[in-house]
Amino acid sequence: MLMLGPIGFAAPWVLTALIALPVLWILLRALPPAPRQVAFPGVALLRGLLDKVPVARRTPWWLLLLRLAAVAALILAFAGPSWKPVVPVGQGGPLLVVLDAGWAAAPDWPARLTRAEAALGNAAAQGRPAALLLADGRAAPGALPFAPADTLLAGLRAAQPMPWATGLPANPQAALANVPEGALETLWISDGLDHPNRGAWLEALTRRGAVTVVPPARAVRSLSLHAGDTPSLTLAATDETAPAILAIGPDPQGVERELARLTAGDAAVADGTWTRPAAIDLPPELRNRITRFQVEGEAHAGAVVLTDDRVKRRKVGLVGDADRQAEGQELLSQLHYLRRALNPTADVVEGGLGDVLDTAPDVIVLADQVDLAESAELAGWVEEGGLLIRFAGPRMAAFEDLQNEPLIPVPLRQGGRDIGGALSWGDPRTILPFAAEGVFAGLIPPEDVTIRAQLMAQPAPDLADRTLAALSDNTPLVTRSRQGQGQIVLFHVTANAEWSNLPISGLFVDMLNRLVQTARVAPADEVSEDRDQPFWTPETVLDGFGRAQPAEGMAPVPAADLARGTGPNRPAGIYAAGERRTALNAGGPMVRADWPGATVEAVGTTGGRDLTGILLALAALILAADALGSALLARGGRVAAAVLLALLIQPAPPLMAQDPNPELARAANEVALAYVVTGDERVDDASREGLRGLSVVLRQRTSVEPGEPVAIDLDRDDLSVLTFLYWPITDTQAAPSPQAYVRLNHFMRSGGMILFDTRDGDVAGVGGPDMSQALQALAAPLEIPPLSPIPADHVLTRSFYLLSDFPGRWQGNPVWLEAPPAGAETAEGMPFRQLNDGVSPVVIGGNSWAEAWAVDDNGYAAYPIGRGWEGEQQREMAFRFGVNLVMYVLTGNYKSDQVHVPALLDRMRTEETLGP
């Protein structure tokens, strides 16, 4: 490295080429520029004339200067210049590179690797021994091996940031036992955060020699989840800016995308870190979908919070009287209202109390139940943190031993009271506004919600504290008491509309949701005590960059280890044990590192600024100017302008991938049959030839005149212009993307039809393998209605030809389509039932129709069918099936409606005779 002022040259010997510049000057001066070429008819008159004074033309000095400048810029560029490069110090001694490899190092990982590689490369060039300490917490115990620096490069290039925090070996002295002679030079590529053992290491290293610290180029941000009654996020950062937090999860179509953006609140500054809380204030439907929170613009594991049961929907157990069977009476059932209120936001389990307790719910709702057999288990469940919501009712009001009923928040009077009934004074009561700090804060009771009956509480000094909602005469409507870690809530009314019209108001839903959200979800550390679940198995893990990876071949993690957070062999991710799933997240509180006794490089000057590109661009510009100048000199202004124009003209932008497939445009213009490209060349050829053969037959025999078949790539092409899609099933084709399934479902809903062909109808004979598994896998995400074999009176049997069988290359297998409605019956005077009002979205069969239809380029059948004349007969029937199918797709139930024609004609005739 040669330093000239602030500029360093990586290959200084190239600069010797600058000596050649004066030689070039003389050479260029001696060579005249090319003469102007002029077309001139009078040249015949010039013949034989001699120049009077032969002038030696020279290249003008400014053109010479331009060319020399271009050559000089090229020479300088190839000498590898850089602005203020980092000059390695300390020559001779051993070199230790400490590379922090936790999640905080992931954002600028390639830059860190480059830096470490440069240092090791220099050491290799100088023949110094070197060692690499990868601080990912997995360093082998014992002394660090020092080796020639170039042997370490392969290991360095393979290093990846880890989805846990940086970790250093515990004992620096033991690790540094093998350091060779000489002052140890240390390059510490830090992630900017403090980690255990870092102080000890820094002290040990500074004692042995100079330590250079490379701080991170950008601020570190981490995201962590604060679990509790209302889970919230904490965004910690080493600078002031607060990026948005993205809530990511599958949308209703099943496509992973950003569902919401959260903004963090005001920052609390401590020790150079800014900590901001961010409330997860989202509708429950949205919240239940979220799979991860991520800090916008941060790609590392610490900026990702995976969600588990803590953020997700609660499991609610409903216990009550079984529904009455007949329709209408379910409106009298208490459970009906609870079910309707809770189903959208919670997982609802119903059954007897014992069954419900076995499913370990977060909330149990008892609707008018007293004197329960399992009250001891229920009490234990509440003690451990369960939320019990009870509703009053006639049975509770009539219970004699109500005073001694356990699990009631406030003592109750037997009998209850009626307000505003036929035999009582006063009007039905309304609800008082809710307290400003309570579970129901912010909800507004509608004025038309009235209470006609309620269970009364015994007056007690703590009654007011336990009341969550009260009536206009200050008698309690909802009361709550805490018991152990759990809570018990009592609604003093029924959950149906018998005592009040509260359950049929929107307020009821809101109140229940608020209560359910307060239910505690047992945190992981409690479960870790559970002897039944000693191990948690990773399901999905993050890599250091915060990308989700399937956890394949990873060992289960002991529950006790999991409670200690992320670390080696416990990457951030989702862990499962039995029914429970918990998320282990890497982010958390951060402490900035300080570096006493070490040289900290200024941020941004790490590699120096490479000037090669700038110089090359400059040379190109000068050469362009030279071309312009030469053109000006030789051809006059017009050519120079043309050259300038050519330089300025931008190349046309290339075609975008979003441009519609021209084939599809054609399909929109005319009728075209389409087939799905499977990737199996033989099958795709058969599909194309088959649909071409069918198109020919359609053109010959019907008024449908299809064009060439269209090949459809499900992942790319828009299906909205198509009507008929032939989908041969192979066991090798990849499943389409979720977006493709969205398009397919929309295609089927909007009147398109897919003909699934498993091509395996000849199972008994020479045919191929059974494809039903592949069909199930491919068609699972499609909205396929209930299916049945084609009924004998289906419109498909007579939409053009009268058919009784639907052969393709094989024969005699059932063909399936949308099942007729259950109640279809033969009407009087009609030869067939009125089955489907519309087109079946799918037809599924295995007769390999495309091969039966296929014609080659010469118009001959491409595949043999059966034997001799019978085979040709079968091919003809296959064509007839194809014609019927296309007619059915294009005309729908028009043919079925034809049966009404005689009746309509009769009626018109009658009206004619009756009329004037």
Add this chain to the structure above:
Amino acid sequence: MTQSPADLRAQAQSASAHLPALILSAERLAAMVAPGAHGLRRAGPGEDFWQYRPASQGDSARLIDWRRSARSDAEFVRDRESQTAQAVGLWISAGQGMGYAGASDRPSKRDRAHLLALALAMVLLRGGEKVGLLGQPARAGRVQADRLAERIAAITARDGDGDAPAPDQLRPNQRLVILSDFLDDPAWVDALLARAAGMGVTGVLMQVLDPDEETFPYAGAVLFRSLSGVIRHDSRDAGGLRDAYLARLADRRDWLRRRATGAGWHFGHHTTDHPPAVALSWLYQVLAG
């Protein structure tokens, strides 16, 4: 840069609009001895119908047109138009050099020559003369203007730089108008004039040049080449050649003028930056006088 016949015709119409009909005057009296093709707009020996006139004393009964006379009481005589064998032949050089235009705002020499030829033809046709391209039949009448416009526009450039009329296309009692730049080897002019003199054919030589060819505005190192690329001349100091070039051009003109006057012809020159009407007026005077 070929023009469409319609454009050419429109331009020629405007260029010739201010000139009265031209009747070749010089040899008219002399030509009377050779009755034939030259219609002179008066009754006389000829082939085309001229007028019916009442028969007067001295007309023999054989001359009376009975068919016309039967429609009235008087007798009529059918007069024919007096005709001579005079006709004008136009020739325009189709050499590549004629395609030259020194600047984009000037027409090429060929375009200008076409324009002059057609404008002249129109003036002549208005005067009742017969006009045609050399080697093609000369006819009179309005339609001939259209025909000429099409034929002139259809003239395509030849391969070589120069072009020469074929002397065997000359016919007696013809007037010739030769439009060319006369920059290539002019030996053919001698041959043409000699043959023309033998047949009693006279005419005009018109040299059409671009201003660049008159002034030679070049300097510095220039590689000159003819438009067909056959002739090249490399010069290191084009400015120094100017005087020699202009002298040679003047020599060429002198030589042409001498030859032309010697054979009873006229010689004129025209540059494309001058209005075509000037050249047309000159041609008019020369042909009419």
